[in-house]
Amino acid sequence: MGIRARTVIASIVVVLLVSGGTAVAVVATVGTWVYSVARSQAQDQFLQEARRIQQADLLAPRQITASPDMTIVVDGHITRLGSAKSADLTPGVTSTNHTDLQVLRRTRGLYRILFGTQVTLRGPPGSNGVQVQLYSVRPLLGVHDKIVSVIKVVAICLLVGVLLGALVALWLSRYIVRPLQRIDRAAARASDGDITVRLGPQGAPELERLVQSFNGLMDTHEHSLQQSHRFAADVSHELRTPLAALLPAGEVLQEESASMSPDAREAAGLLNGEIQNLARLVEDLIEISRHDSGQVVLSLETTDLVELTNDVLDHRGWLDDVRVSAQPHVIAQVDRRRIELVIANLVGNAVRHGRPPIAIDLASTPSDTVIEVTNAGEPIPPQVQDRLFDRFYKVETARTRTQGSGLGLALTLENVRAHHGRIGVHSDESATTFRVTLPNSPKRQGN
Template sequence: MGIRGRAVFASILIVLLVAGGTAVAVVTTVGTWVYSVARSQAQDQFTQEARRIQDAHFFSPRQIDASPDMTIVVDGRIVRLGTAKSSDLTADLTSTNHTDLQVQRRTKGPYRVLFGTQVTVQGPPGSGGLQVQLYSVRPLLGVHDKIVSIIKVVGICLGVGVLLGALVALWLSRYIVRPLRRIDRAAARASDGDITVRLGPQGAPELEQLVHSFNGLMDTHEHSLQQSRRFAADVSHELRTPLAALLPAGEVLQEESASMSPDAREAAGLLHAEIHNLARLVEDLIEISRHDSRQTSLSLDEVDLVGLTRQVLRHRGWSEVVSVRTAQPHVPVVVDRRRIELVLANLVSNAVQHGRPPVTVALGTEPGRTVLEVTNAGEPIPQQVQDRLFDRFYKGETARTRTQGSGLGLALTLENVRLHHGTISVHSDESATTFRVTLPNSAERQDN
């Protein structure tokens, strides 16, 4: 559960505990008060009736004028049965010669109360008075409805409180999480290589130190990276001058190697190969430095990708070992011809050198894009190697510490594909390894 979910859950829990406890206290207190008021009213009515009966004159118990709900008991005998039934008149209630009002709450059914008292009713002149016990079970009208209404109101208020608490917690968590998400997005951009990303004010004073530290880190990183790129570019350009002299010297040695001794011939061949490797490395470094400094640009033109692929294979001497597979005789695409040639050459060279035949180049189209796939049947590439294949100077095979490759080919391929707003991916299993390039149907020049 994230920060927002936890905040909302905690807010709802607090509201339920506080407001719920308050609601229970309110319902209990108000319910008791409503019950007490209703009972007092019923008790007053019963007391007034008992006094009226006590003040009247009757010649016999049957003449006692009382309301129909009044149960009258004389000398332990029920003279008239009202709402108080025989089962209500317990021995404890009727055995005591009580004159004080007796009150018992009935627990079954709606709110009801049993009232009981004993009065002396005056008989004929000269006769003694009658000791009469009066009982009545009377409902407390409206108590149930009022308590239910109170519970409903409190329940609605509690629900509204929970909703408002959740909304406030959601707003507060969003206020807290939003700058954190901006920081996360900025960190993700930085990890993807965007060294220009910076954070602005986040609105929360507590985050200002984090923003300041992040921006300081990015300033330091950008400065170091620029220094490294400048160094690589300067070294590459400085190496061009001695290379310009070494290349023709190497060619001369290679031409004269036939007249040399075997050891000298081998040394001349090694020197010739290493000079060309160094020249390729320098050119790759210069090209990668142009991408880093955003000095690259696209020279777009409509190109037949099928014809371009066959031309690259023919010029590199791969026509016999690499086949072209396409369902269309022509696949037109708007690209920078030179850069797509490099993409094709690097991918096919990688498949030929490090894979096994058959090597195929598949060309086709999908809605909105052109697809280029280079496949070979070599050993599967481990996932940890796939994750780093497009890193600069990375060589997947530990034994390849010294090869003809500079470790920049796939990195340059990635940069050239990105420059066309395309994508490149690799999929490798036991059956084959495939590099897949997608190019939008209408590439636009990218300002660098």
């Protein structure tokens, strides 16, 4: 889960906890207040009616005029049944020591209250009056609707708060994540080999130290890489002078090997082979140095890739080992010498490390020219495929002295990139295929 998602979720949780707690407290407080007000209003209404009955000039209880919901009890007998039923008039209710107009309140269900009181009516002359108990079960009108309305308002406010919190969290996370995304893209470019990438101000002071560290790291890396490239180029050029003397000497030894003793002949052959390997290594290093320093300039010309491929195979003696599958002519604008090296390196790699049948497929579309080299050798493991084009990388260390310097595929990659193309490898149990795609685009007119 990313920073943005975590920020939004955390913000929503905080808003829910704070606003939810506040909402519960508000609903509880308002609900209690509404209930209390409604109960007081119902009690006042009941008490007013009881006073009216007490103040009436009545000579007998049966002459009482009261609202239909009023239950009247005289001397323990119900003389009139209203909303308070017999089941409501339990001993605990009727045995209460009533005082005139002292109101008894008992809950009877949700938002319903049983009210009870006693009044003394004027009796016959010479008597102390008649004690009458009045009971009524009355609903607390409007309480439910008001509480529901409060809950709706609180729920809407809570929803708005959550949405606002999520929007603020999104904005804040964007403010935080966007500089990190720029840094991530810059790091990706650096990992792809772009040593010129640098980061500008990111807006957040907290990120400035990270930006400075990244730029400092890239400066150090660029300087070290330039030093390494310069060292490799200088060594390669310095080796050219002794090689210029060693190559003719090796050729002389090779020519005179027939007159040598067997041991001397073997030593001469070994020496001449190592001189040739060293010469190829030096030339490859010099070529790599040109790519690293940006000194490679393409010499584009209209080239028939079928003819070029056949020339490469013929020159290296691979015509009988490699099958070419193509249209009669595959024309492309390429640097002939560099594409010749690409084909030679890929086919040479297949000949040395793969197994027959080995095939080259050439094809051209309106947008691309495709070169595929396929062999039936052992599949290349995925972890090895990721490093095949690294410099000096060899699949088997045992091949170090006999199978080249490890720069062939690296130079192939550089020459394909110089044409703004791409190269990839696919390997499974059936075959291993290297695929080169060169775009038919005017942007290839330079490196």
